[in-house]
């Protein structure tokens with residue numbers, strides 16, 4: 354029996370994780386759950402999964418929750434997130450908080466030598482070198498929870514010998530075939546209507562701008578220790594091939610499946626074995642034809658900015674991420690237009706001085722400064 358801490362339990366990855374865990378009560382037990390403000394949903398999860406500890410990042414939400422649950426310790430604040438991530442009664446940690454807020458608890462789990470199932474890609478984008486060093490130093494077990502990286506992780510099980518490149522597939526989101534001119538008037542609801550994946554609103558907008566693929570590019574660089582030159586992106590609107598690895602003998606290995614994060618989560622929970630996930634088997638005949646296109650970097654400027662940030666290194670990737678979080682928040686709150694997102698990120702990258710990231714404090718400070726700069730720039734569009 355493995356005890357699980359689920360960070361970000363009320364989100365989309367949280368839902369899928371709990372759905373898989375509910376299929377295997379003989380294998381997994383929920384030790385701790387966390388959320389930010391959604392205490393009403395957390396109350397329902399507490400009744401169903403009976404965790405020992407719950408952390409609400411928001412103090413008021415924790416107070417409300419503590420009045421309606423019994424026999425569950427309710428804590429609040431970011432230090433408490435680190436506590437449940439590193440707790441000696443937990444075996445596996447699902448890191449599924451959205452945004453840079455998820456980084457410290459992911460790192461706490463790594464430093465405690467846990468199996469960390471990493472959905473929070475921002476942990477690697479903000480402080481990838483430090484994070485991967487901590488994984489090695491503490492003998493933590495890092496399993497990617499992103500469909501593309503899980504696919505590559507699976508394809509690389511026999512090793513990297515002869516590897517020439519890895520290729521991330523990208524659905525292109527809802528606007529793959531939408532002319533740039535029409536993107537000017539896109540609403541948040543249109544941007545969040547992903548054709549294949551059901552996800553939280555922030556990552557849905559990132560998919561629509563293709564910043565999500567940009568963040569995944571950086572994530573892949575750290576996870577698989579490859580330079581930008583050995584990673585590329587291909588558009589594949591059906592999201593059936595989740596990613597591929599290319600070898601120097603002409604072979605290409607890909608991982609396929611229906612687009613459903615429960616497959617990825619089941620693999621992360623059961624690795625190196627496999628367990629059922631509740632996802633229907635793939636029927637290739639139902640999904641033909643499978644299409645592939647080269648990405649249009651003039652239209653999806655965010656993907657180009659991410660390639661540039663990865664090549665630049667240092668704080669550029671954290672700056673890219675923080676500027677994006679600010680811009681997407683403005684967009685979701687109807688303060689700026691869809692195409693302003695990339696412009697705000699680009700102007701923020703031009704304004705924040707380049708520096709090296711040598712500590713967690715550096716990463717946090719860069720994140721804070723960037724948000725301030727990005728807010729000022731975003732205000733000028735609002």
Ligand SMILES: NC(=O)c1ccc[n+]([C@@H]2O[C@H](COP(=O)([O-])OP(=O)(O)OC[C@H]3O[C@@H](n4cnc5c(N)ncnc54)[C@H](OP(=O)(O)O)[C@@H]3O)[C@@H](O)[C@H]2O)c1
Nearest residue numbers: 361363364365366389390391410450451454472473552553
């Ligand atoms: N969804 C996917 O299919 C998918 C696929 C691959 C990777 N990912 C990655 O997985 C992560 C989670 O994505 P998601 O789609 O599940 O997001 P989501 O649906 O928006 O859920 C986010 C979770 O994080 C919590 N949270 C938000 N802000 C927080 C804060 N400041 N402190 C502590 N907790 C906070 C939320 O709590 P409240 O509900 O209380 O706000 C919620 O539990 C992201 O990094 C995303 O890039 C997602």
